[in-house]
Amino acid sequence: MSIYQPERAKKVTTHQLQAMKMRGEKIAMLTAYDYSMAKILDAAGIDVLLVGDSASNVMAGHETTLPITLEHMIYHASGVVRGVERALIVVDIPFGSYQGNSREALTSAIRIMKESGAHAVKMEGGEEIKQSVERVLSAGVPVMGHLGLMPQSIYKFGTYNVRAREDVEAQKLIQDAQVLEQCGCFAIVLEKIPATLAKIVTETVKIPVIGIGAGPHVDGQVLVTHDMLGITKNFAPRFLRRYAELHEIMTAGVQDYIQDIKNKTFPTEKESY
Ligand code: KIV
Numbered sequence: 001m002s003i004y005q006p007e008r009a010k011k012v013t014t015h016q017l018q019a020m021k022m023r024g025e026k027i028a029m030l031t032a033y034d035y036s037m038a039k040i041l042d043a044a045g046i047d048v049l050l051v052g053d054s055a056s057n058v059m060a061g062h063e064t065t066l067p068i069t070l071e072h073m074i075y076h077a078s079g080v081v082r083g084v085e086r087a088l089i090v091v092d093i094p095f096g097s098y099q100g101n102s103r104e105a106l107t108s109a110i111r112i113m114k115e116s117g118a119h120a121v122k123m124e125g126g127e128e129i130k131q132s133v134e135r136v137l138s139a140g141v142p143v144m145g146h147l148g149l150m151p152q153s154i155y156k157f158g159t160y161n162v163r164a165r166e167d168v169e170a171q172k173l174i175q176d177a178q179v180l181e182q183c184g185c186f187a188i189v190l191e192k193i194p195a196t197l198a199k200i201v202t203e204t205v206k207i208p209v210i211g212i213g214a215g216p217h218v219d220g221q222v223l224v225t226h227d228m229l230g231i232t233k234n235f236a237p238r239f240l241r242r243y244a245e246l247h248e249i250m251t252a253g254v255q256d257y258i259q260d261i262k263n264k265t266f267p268t269e270k271e272s273y
Contacts, residue, residue: 012047012088014120014142014186020047020219021208027220029210030228033059033076037225038083046087048210050222051077051118053092053152058226065151066095070108077116089118090144095152098123098132105132109141122189124150126176130183137184145180147173147201148214149192162213164193174201181205189222190214192239213239 010016020027029048032038033055041049055076056068070093077091091112098105109121120142123129133143148163157163164170173193180188187208190198195215202209202218211218223240226232230245260266 011086014088017047017088017187017208017220018206021206027208027210029220029222030225031055031058031222032080032083032225035079035083038080038087041225042084042087047220048222049080049084049087049089050122051080051089051091051116052122052224053094054224056094058224058232064154065092066154068094070094070097070111074112074115077112077118081117088120090120090122091116091118092122098136099125099129102131102135105129106135106139109136109143110139113141120144120186122146124152126172127179130179133180133183133185143183143185144210145177145185145188146191147176147180147188147193148190151191160192162192162194164197170194170197173197174204177201177205177209181207190218213237 017027027047028045029050030041030046031052031054032041032049033051038049051073053065053068053073055072056062056065059076060068060072062068073091073094077089080089093105093108093112097108105123112118112121121136122144123133123136124146126145126147133145136143149157149160151160154160164173170193174197177188185207187210188201188205189210189212190201191211192213195217198209198211198214199217208219210220210222212222224232227235227240228243230242230247231250233247257266
């Protein structure tokens with residue numbers, strides 16, 4: 001039974017997230033890729049919805065996030081926007097649409113904002129994408145940063161293991177977080193890094209830090225909805241807490257339906273015209 005009662009009238013803004021950090025109120029964020037799921041998550045009171053490029057894995061079945069295109073992201077984001085009344089909607093700029101060229105980053109961000117109606121974009125990287133981040137921000141588009149494990153760079157990293165365990169990478173991550181803050185990012189996602197490092201970053205920067213596999217000392221948490229609701233099977237990293245087992249519930253529902261058809265018990269007269 002749910003007890004959380006969000007303030008229905010107030011739309012979540014980047015400024016409210018900042019205020020939440022200041023008063024120590026944790027930020028709750030989840031992924032959404034379509035209208036129906038976004039509507040459920042928003043009505044439940046989620047603060048931020050991320051139209052993540054994890055749609056490439058979860059919705060399209062790709063092994064990595066690299067194949068998803070800008071058009072796909074705009075399509076997913078448009079559905080989410082139509083389902084949401086309150087949450088702040090952030091959209092990943094996909095791989096290949098911003099990294100090497102700040103002009104392309106700006107064009108991609110503007111297309112996402114104009115064509116989907118979302119509120120902000122997210123970009124993976126620190127110093128190396130500084131120009132792109134600045135250019136997008138200069139157009140008035142809020143940017144969320146993303147450091148630590150960056151799935152768009154998976155072929156550079158080689159594995160999905162925890163990042164920044166070594167001092168050199170940890171120091172770079174802290175510096176990158178400061179660069180993103182100085183550029184004007186409104187928040188940063190930290191993915192799969194040691195909790196102690198995430199704590200240092202959270203205390204170093206004034207903007208909200210949202211963790212996934214980054215421990216409890218950050219300003220908020222994000223998970224992939226399909227993982228935390230147990231729709232995806234056979235994915236059980238240490239950081240993932242499952243809040244439901246929808247795979248089992250959905251399978252049982254579909255099997256009951258099949259059985260009713262085979263048994264000729266569906267539809268009944270009452271279910272017919
Ligand atoms: O694409 C995504 O779902 C993400 C989260 C894991 C933060 O970037």
